[in-house]
Amino acid sequence: MDFEQLVALASSPAFIVTGGLILAGILFATVFSSGNRKVLKPTEWQEYPLVKKTQISPNTAIYRFSLPRESDILGLPIGKHISVSATIDGKEISRSYTPISNDEQKGSFDLLIKSYEKGNISRHFTTLKLGDNLRVKGPRGAFDYTPGLTGAFGMIAGGSGITPMYQIINAVLRNASDKTQVRLIYANVNEEDILLRSELDVLADAHPDRFKVFYVLNNPPAGWTGGVGFVSKDQIQTHLPASTHNAKILMCGPPPMLKAMKVHLDELQWPAPRTVSKLDDKVFLF
Incomplete structure (x- = not known):
């Protein structure tokens, strides 16, 4: 086919229509395949700006960080966490955090941060102003939840x-088809320290047959009906599933608390957790 024949073909109505349809298909595929893009990268630090801060107590706030596009999702599997990095006093320091948002939230993610006096990164969050960036990498961690992983x-x-x-x-x-039973013991010092209490209570009220929560306080107020003091072996035995069941124990909290819980669980015939927890462990420490 010579040049004049190629020009004639390109100018024909059939070619114009066909080419236009092809171009439209390419544009459609590009736009819709790019939706819900997962932005997390396990080996690369990325920066996301702070767009909202909601103070929920004197030392705790929810920090919302924006993703590059409104349709983007963080791409964090359930049970995994992210690493957060900051330069503090000339040193690069990183810590692990689990967002309270999930991938149904598009365009941003939320971190619930309680600032501790000796916590380098948690105190760093309190210095962030709207527009400041946070360095993030992930997903991290050995836990990856899927329905049917355990019965309880x-x-x-x-x-x-x-x-x-x-x-x-x-x-x-x-997930209405997920029949996993969930029982939670949540310990704090004072009543005002109970994070996400209203959210947990709403979930317990909405799913009374699937989820129950038992609060424990070191310094309970008058009329308190929950647990008092430190989490005890009796409370674990009463409110959590037994080791003989198709169940797993998940724990996350201050090291002294976890140390005490390991003793209780051992006495209740739960296997000792490994130094680094694996997904198939009966007792998993975050």
Whole structure:
């Protein structure tokens, strides 16, 4: 075919229509295949700007960070966490956090951060202003929840250790076909320290046959009907599934608390957790 014949073909109505349809198809595929893009990269730090801060107590806030596009999702499997990095006093420091949002939230993600006096990264969050960037990498961690992983979860959380539990609880309960039973013991010092309490209570009220929560306080107010003091072996035995069941224990909280819980669980015939937990462990520590 010579040049004049090629020009004639390109100018024909059939070619114009066909070419236009092909171009439209390419554009359609490009636009819709790019929706819900997962942005997390396990080996590369990325920066996301702070767009909203919601103070929920004197030392705790929810920080919302924006993703590059409104249709983007973080791409974090249920049960995994992200690494957060900051340069503090000339040193690069990183810590792990579990977002309280999930991939149904597009264009942003939320971190619930309780600032501790000796916590380098948690105190760093309090210095962030709207528009400041946060360095993030992930997913991280050995836990990856899928329906049917176990028949029941017994959870023990302390303080901000509630965040991975909340993520998993939400994933279980929003799936009507997931029959996993969830029982949570959540320990804090004072009543005002109970993070996500209203959210947990709403979930417990909405799913009374699937999820129950038992609160424990060191300093309970008058009329308190929950647990008092430290989480005890009796409370674990009463409120969490037994080791003989098709169940797993998940724990996240301050190291002294976890150390005490390991003793209780050992006495209740749960296998000792490994130093680094694996997905198939009966007792998993975040």
